[in-house]
């Protein structure tokens with residue numbers, strides 16, 4: 001997209017909502033929709049996440065299934081590929097992380113996937129290095145239906161600024177914590193004060209929500225060490241994203257069973273199946 005719209009982490013189920021990004025080409029416009037991954041839902045939150053993914057794939061002109069080329073296809077992949085069989089839209093298989101694998105390993109992997117389903121294209125890429133991403137873009141453009149552009153030229157995303165602010169804080173929380181914390185926490189923006197002054201200063205008041213009392217001291221850390229670390233890393237990235245100085249106020253609050261709470265989930269932008 002030319003901008004970072006989706007946070008990244010080494011833990012599964014990082015993306016919780018549908019994120020729209022628009023990319024313009026000289027003679028085309030592509031609206032990319034990133035969704036949560038399809039997984040076995042253990043909480044109401046995860047039911048909504050999977051619902052978002054399934055709704056989105058029924059709604060688009062083309063589906064890109066992104067898989068990790070370093071892991072052999074398993075039961076989960078088979079489940080998703082079977083779901084995709086009912087779609088009218090063409091499905092591309094995107095074999096990601098080719099920077100981590102030998103070229104000679106690619107063909108056998110492609111074969112295995114081809115036996116599991118029908119793909120309009122199979123495209124190996126590296127999201128990390130950008131290798132072959134231009135080819136992926138070209139084959140996407142080749143398959144898209146003709147039509148008017150859906151968004152103005154300067155439109156980048158449908159998500160508001162406070163969504164990205166919360167996601168950037170959550171990315172650092174995911175980066176520095178382990179075990180159950182990444183899965184059982186969320187970030188809420190309590191107040192977002194537009195940048196004022198010269199140089200501009202953005203004031204952000206955030207709450208990190210955890211599921212249980214015992215998780216609070218983990219996120220706060222000894223003598224507040226952990227929350228400070230999260231705050232420093234988040235502020236650095238927020239300043240780049242918003243091109244402003246940032247004042248960041250972080251709190252931790254326990255809200256038990258928040259992943260089962262429809263009100264909280266909607267507030268967090270997890271609409272689920274509509």
Ligand SMILES: Nc1nc2c(ncn2[C@@H]2O[C@H](COP(=O)(O)OP(=O)(O)OP(=O)(O)O)[C@@H](O)[C@H]2O)c(=O)[nH]1
Nearest residue numbers: 008009010011012013014015036037097126127128
């Ligand atoms: N080496 C390598 N690592 C990558 C590549 N693409 C993604 N990763 C890593 O893979 C991990 C997962 O990346 P995400 O962007 O969070 O993956 P996702 O598919 O969006 O996953 P969820 O949002 O959790 O459903 C992160 O640690 C990334 O740094 C790649 O091309 N090469």
Ligand SMILES: [Mg+2]
Nearest residue numbers: 006007014015
């Ligand atoms: Mg993601």
